[in-house]
Amino acid sequence: MPHDPNAHLDQMLLDLIDHSPIGAVPATPSYMDTLRRLIAAHQVYASADHKGGYVTARSLAARPVFHANNLEAFLSGKIEATALESNASIYSRYVGSLPAAQQARAEGMRILVAGKPAHHRAKHVGDQKILAHDPIHSLFLVPGTGPHPGVPGNYLYGSTLQLRVDDGSAWSVHIHDSDDGMAFCDVGSVAAAFEKLQEVLASAPFNMNELSALGFSFK
Incomplete structure (x- = not known):
């Protein structure tokens, strides 16, 4: 050799x-x-x-990845997507994994990364009360970098995102660094979105520019 x-x-x-x-x-x-x-x-x-x-x-390869802790139950059909672990809970687990010196800075980015809580609204159709919800937006964090460094702990953050509130909605997987670096992959179904998420999780750590091999585009 x-x-x-x-x-x-x-x-x-x-x-x-x-x-x-x-x-x-x-x-x-x-x-x-x-x-x-x-x-x-x-x-x-x-x-x-x-x-x-x-x-x-x-x-970074030794760092954990973070996603809904009941993702396998969802993928096997045991729960609905609306029952996935909340973004706030996922983010809290991420913050808790960081050294104490980095946790305050990570907490300051909670709204940016995890977003605001999803809203569930009741509406009446005839005599029936139907619970409507915002599009599903399930957070994940993976070790890596982008055009700019990631968030504390050298993590990129992203989401599997439902684009419309209906069963036939298209979905997208988004990944961000700490600034304006963004990669996205639009897919046609919830199953395809979470399959793509699994590919991303298995590929970490990575530079976002490597995601073109997984079908991602960049903004």
Whole structure:
């Protein structure tokens, strides 16, 4: 097998980043060249937690993903989509997984990421009382980065989103970084949306630009 002349320096820099509390990289020409190469190879991302710092994809691979904890029950038909774990609960589990120093900042982003609670409204059709609901919007968070770093803990956030409130609605899967980076994939059914979500969860950690391989487009 041919010897990779960069392998030793690559490994050294990955180790330096992993062992630095802030993901610092020495500002020498050789390390900067190595850093650029590792970023291009999606092995290193800019840190969401330390300005000027970096984080390795291999360290993020050990991080949990967050989604509705009863997703399997929904996919097997045991519950309706409206019974999925709430976004507020999913987000609270994510915040609780973070180091204490990052939790306050994450809480400050709760409305941005998790949104406001869904509303259920009763309406009467003849003598029947029907409970109407907002389109389903189920939150997930995965380790990774985009054109900009993610939210605290180096997470991207997104949702499986029902586009209309009816059984035949199209769906979409959206993924965001902490700024204006966004990837989306429109699909024709709820089953296809959650299949796409499973592909995303299985692919983490990733740079959003890698999602084109899964059929995502970008804004």
